[in-house]
């Protein structure tokens with residue numbers, strides 16, 4: 001998967017989630033605005049209705065993309081009106097950032113690709129990634145605890161608890177490995 005594909009796929013998934021919300025709107029006294037500077041909780045609570053969880057997820061997504069973009073480019077244009085356009089907006093406004101900064105964009109996009117896919121109900125995207133701790137293919141999504149957990153019985157912390165891996169770490173590992181492959185094939 002090339003990096004352009006990740007960007008397109010991630011945007012397509014976000015569009016999919018946003019369309020779901022249009023078809024299953026949440027009506028509340030405050031309504032819903034995705035452009036918000038409010039800090040969002042990071043834990044997704046499994047007890048909430050699915051559309052409320054998706055709203056929280058989309059809000060958090062946009063907030064993360066906006067925070068990254070504005071840090072990389074304080075003169076970035078205002079956020080686009082449509083939530084689906086945030087990745088294009090992000091790329092366009094960070095195109096001239098140093099390579100290390102652009103690599104963080106790749107990590108963020110890949111992290112969101114994983115998160116959007118899991119939120120959309122397809123947790124099988126986790127399994128093809130190696131566990132960063134034991135390097136085996138034993139990762140799975142624990143729906144109850146809402147964490148990525150390693151199923152290798154020997155991959156535990158000092159308290160004997162199974163290793164959990166954050167989306168950010170998995171994305172970082174993936175992009176770093178992809179970059180190593182790119183660097184090797186470029187020489």
Ligand SMILES: [Zn+2]
Pocket residue numbers: 131132133134135136138150151152155163
């Ligand atoms: Zn492991």
